[in-house]
Amino acid sequence: MKCSGIVLPMPARWKNDKPMSRPAFDARFSNEEACSHYLAEHRWPEGFVCPSCGTCKGWPLKRNRATWECAGCARQTSVTAGTVMHSSHLPLRTWFLAAHIMTSHSNGMSALQLQAQLGLGSYKTAWLLLQKLRRSMVNPDRNPLKDLVEIDETEIPFRSRHDPEDRPKGGRSPVGKMFVVCAVELSNDGHPRRIRMKHIPDGASKTLHGFIGQAVEPGAHIITDGWLGYENLPANTHEAKVVTGSKAHEILHWVHRVFSNLKRWAKGVFHGLRKRHLQRYLDEFVFRWNRRRHTRSAFDTLLGIGVGLGPATYRDFVEQRA
Numbered sequence: 001m002k003c004s005g006i007v008l009p010m011p012a013r014w015k016n017d018k019p020m021s022r023p024a025f026d027a028r029f030s031n032e033e034a035c036s037h038y039l040a041e042h043r044w045p046e047g048f049v050c051p052s053c054g055t056c057k058g059w060p061l062k063r064n065r066a067t068w069e070c071a072g073c074a075r076q077t078s079v080t081a082g083t084v085m086h087s088s089h090l091p092l093r094t095w096f097l098a099a100h101i102m103t104s105h106s107n108g109m110s111a112l113q114l115q116a117q118l119g120l121g122s123y124k125t126a127w128l129l130l131q132k133l134r135r136s137m138v139n140p141d142r143n144p145l146k147d148l149v150e151i152d153e154t155e156i157p158f159r160s161r162h163d164p165e166d167r168p169k170g171g172r173s174p175v176g177k178m179f180v181v182c183a184v185e186l187s188n189d190g191h192p193r194r195i196r197m198k199h200i201p202d203g204a205s206k207t208l209h210g211f212i213g214q215a216v217e218p219g220a221h222i223i224t225d226g227w228l229g230y231e232n233l234p235a236n237t238h239e240a241k242v243v244t245g246s247k248a249h250e251i252l253h254w255v256h257r258v259f260s261n262l263k264r265w266a267k268g269v270f271h272g273l274r275k276r277h278l279q280r281y282l283d284e285f286v287f288r289w290n291r292r293r294h295t296r297s298a299f300d301t302l303l304g305i306g307v308g309l310g311p312a313t314y315r316d317f318v319e320q321r322a
Contacts, residue, residue, distance in 0.1 A: 019104035019295040025097070035092035036066035039079045042300075043307045050075060051082055065092070084132050086311030090125070094118055096303070098129050103291075103298035107269050108284060124314070131317045134280045136306035137287035145185040145194055146217040150255040151224050153181045153203055156263065158275055178275050180262075180282065181208065183215050184254045192254045194290045197262075197282040199275075205229040212236065225252060258289070276320070 020028075029035050040048075048058045048068045055072030066079040080086060085095055101117060102108055109117070115126035155177040179200045185193040196215035200207050208229045216222065218235035226242040241251045249256035262285055266273045273281050291298045312322035 017294060017296045020100065020299060022100075022104075025100050029093060029096050032065070032092050035096050036079050038096075039083075039085075039092070039303070039307060040066060042304050043079060043083070051077060082310060084136050084306035084309045084311070090129070094120075095129070099133060099302050099306075100299055102130075102133055103295070103302055106288075107265060108288070110270055128314050128317065131277075131280060131322075132312065133302065133306070134284050135312065135322060136302050136309060137283050139301075139305050140308075144217040144220075145183055145196060145215055146220050147188075148186040149216050149220050149222050150184045150186060150252050151181065151208075151212065151216075151222055151230070152252050152255045152259075153179055153200070153208075153227075154256075154259040155179055156266070156273065156278075158273075178273070178278055179203065180259075180278075181211050182255050182258055182262075183212070184258055186254065192258070195258055195286055197286050199278045199282060203227065203229050205231070209233065223252065261285075261289075277317075 029038070047056060048070075049056050050058060050068075050070035050072060052075045053070060053073045055070050057071040058068040058077075059071070061067045061069055061076065063078075067076055068079075069076050080088065080092070085092070088095070098114060098118060101114065111123055111127040111130050114120070114130060115123055118126070120126045120129075158176060158178045179202065181198050181200050181203075183196045185195070187193055196211075198211050198215070200211065205228070212222065212233060213235070216236060219237075221237045221239065222230070222233060223239045223241060224230040226240050230238060230240065249260075262282075265285060266281065270281070287298075287302075291301065294301075316322035
């Protein structure tokens, strides 16, 4: 066979769903006024609504940050009040740029990198900004997984100064490990769609059944390995595939592909994860995976969820209250 000499172009990575470019972002959100207008449209799509009395009439005031005064009770409400940006001293454009970076970069970035990118004065400010954005990556009203779902657990190595030097290797001992359970929704032709992940204390039946009850729609068919913790699911049909004689990734292909991507991402971007805030990083990974085919809309989704969330402080995140 002779070579034609024609070089075929590589397929575009983003196809028709490219994330917003930096020049496009700068043009769309050139100042605080543009950012305030965007937030107001997403928070009150049908016009201002007073959060105190519910009156649907008010007028804007001339302030540094867009503020409305209610015609009914005279309460003044900032466009960021009661949202994920509540009481933040950062300019709105800094918030928007951080959201743009988070949703347009394939792997995201660490707080140290974001601090440098945005010129923030402290690591603490960058860390809190990222934590608040990660909190906005979980839609409280998201739909559970349905149809066909693969589920399995994995462990991520973790060592604290309190762990014994002769800690047990392998098995299900929690010493020196963080346990993560994952569910992968599959299409009719066996390709992955959405995922859910959760940091779990153990692989007990109560723990796994609780995760499935939250993440999977009743009636969905669930495929797992032969671990007894998955038996007797109350609301789902269950198929157990025994791993004996085969490798787990050959039996449950897609859930282990997700685990592999998670571990590479965690090591490459963050050089490992800490147990205290593991769930936040899992939420970010899930957000990225579920929007890998919808990168253009990820920015709007992130800020759209954020304006619907209540405020959370630095102590709320540190003490795991948010």
